Amino acid sequence: MPKFLGEFPSVRMRRNRRFNWLRRIVEENHLTINDLILPIFVKDGMNIKEPINSMPNVHKYSLDRVTEHINEAYSLGVPAIVIFPEINPKLKTKEAHEAINPDNLICKSIRHIVSNFPDLGIICDVALDPFNSDGHDGLLLDNYVVNDSTVEILCQQALVQAEAGCNIIAPSDMMDGRVAEIRKALDSKGYIDVGIMSYTAKFASAFYGPFRDAIGTSQILKGDKRTYQINPANINETMRQVAQNVAEGSDILMVKPGLPYLDVLSKIKEEFRMPTIAYQVSGEYAMLKGAIQNGWLDNDKAIMESLIAFKRAGADGILTYLAIEACNILNKN
Ligand code: PBG
Numbered sequence: 001m002p003k004f005l006g007e008f009p010s011v012r013m014r015r016n017r018r019f020n021w022l023r024r025i026v027e028e029n030h031l032t033i034n035d036l037i038l039p040i041f042v043k044d045g046m047n048i049k050e051p052i053n054s055m056p057n058v059h060k061y062s063l064d065r066v067t068e069h070i071n072e073a074y075s076l077g078v079p080a081i082v083i084f085p086e087i088n089p090k091l092k093t094k095e096a097h098e099a100i101n102p103d104n105l106i107c108k109s110i111r112h113i114v115s116n117f118p119d120l121g122i123i124c125d126v127a128l129d130p131f132n133s134d135g136h137d138g139l140l141l142d143n144y145v146v147n148d149s150t151v152e153i154l155c156q157q158a159l160v161q162a163e164a165g166c167n168i169i170a171p172s173d174m175m176d177g178r179v180a181e182i183r184k185a186l187d188s189k190g191y192i193d194v195g196i197m198s199y200t201a202k203f204a205s206a207f208y209g210p211f212r213d214a215i216g217t218s219q220i221l222k223g224d225k226r227t228y229q230i231n232p233a234n235i236n237e238t239m240r241q242v243a244q245n246v247a248e249g250s251d252i253l254m255v256k257p258g259l260p261y262l263d264v265l266s267k268i269k270e271e272f273r274m275p276t277i278a279y280q281v282s283g284e285y286a287m288l289k290g291a292i293q294n295g296w297l298d299n300d301k302a303i304m305e306s307l308i309a310f311k312r313a314g315a316d317g318i319l320t321y322l323a324i325e326a327c328n329i330l331n332k333n
Helices: 013-017 020-026 063-076 105-116 148-164 178-188 206-215 236-248 259-272 282-293 299-313 323-332
Strands: 036-043 049-052 055-061 080-086 121-126 139-141 144-146 168-171 195-202 252-256 276-280 317-320
Touching: 013 020, 036 063, 036 105, 036 323, 049 206, 055 063, 055 206, 055 282, 063 105, 063 323, 080 105, 080 206, 105 121, 105 148, 121 148, 139 148, 144 148, 148 168, 148 178, 168 178, 178 195, 178 236, 195 236, 195 259, 206 282, 236 252, 236 259, 252 259, 259 276, 259 299, 276 299, 282 299, 299 317, 299 323, 317 323
Parallel strands: 036 055, 036 080, 036 317, 080 121, 121 168, 168 195, 195 252, 252 276, 276 317
Antiparallel strands: 049 055, 139 144
């Protein structure tokens, strides 16, 4: 911490805040379009653009319609997207077999997007929840999510996604040892350049609610995810988890949710100096938009303030449902 040099009245902090040009010069952190990653929701069918109740203005798209949506982000310069599938309930089983079907919705989406946007980054979750009839990220045995057999299927899931053309695999399941195993699996099949962005500091959070509505897991989820996601009260445990993920070969770390966990983000960045991404999750989006729709917050200002907070805390990039809107605001100003 630099020493406080001087006292009022010779030092007046407001001097540097006086003019717009000066405020621009002394601005310490900057949000650019390069920082923004857009999550998108896909579903089977044709000509679908379906609203999500708890996420105003966010939609699920069938593949024929998703192109127009991605094109908006792509032409604004958004560097990458993350694809989340809403799987037909009939395809969900206890073994989550659909997760490793090379022709499942996620793989079809990857191929479709690669062929339309060859230089757009494609990131995909690896976790079983969209495919699992229990709504959990892993396989359930006697009401407990089992680790090692889940990791085996996650490796296969990573492989079908890499094979379809996914650039970065993002394990969001929080099983132990999955980063190392997925790295091994990818390397063994020659996918040495497919990266791993692990959801490293992923907390058992209430803020995933709207996302679970969107992909249809809210209604089927048995219990909660506290036996694998981190307790929101724990920072020491989080730092150990991150250290382990780094050692196992994560290329990029992720902190999730975002705004309620800025302390975690800043600590991780400071300690590990790794590329670190914040995920402004569905519930954060819902909070902002809920208040905005009521006229209680100013849309553009609240959005930009929420995003610059991530940069200030040390995020290299931000996964946010506001990516397109933020680009438009940046371009306006
Ligand atoms: C599932 C997954 C979740 C999110 C991303 N991947 C939900 C969960 O863990 O229950 C949440 C994203 C959001 O809320 O925007 N593995």
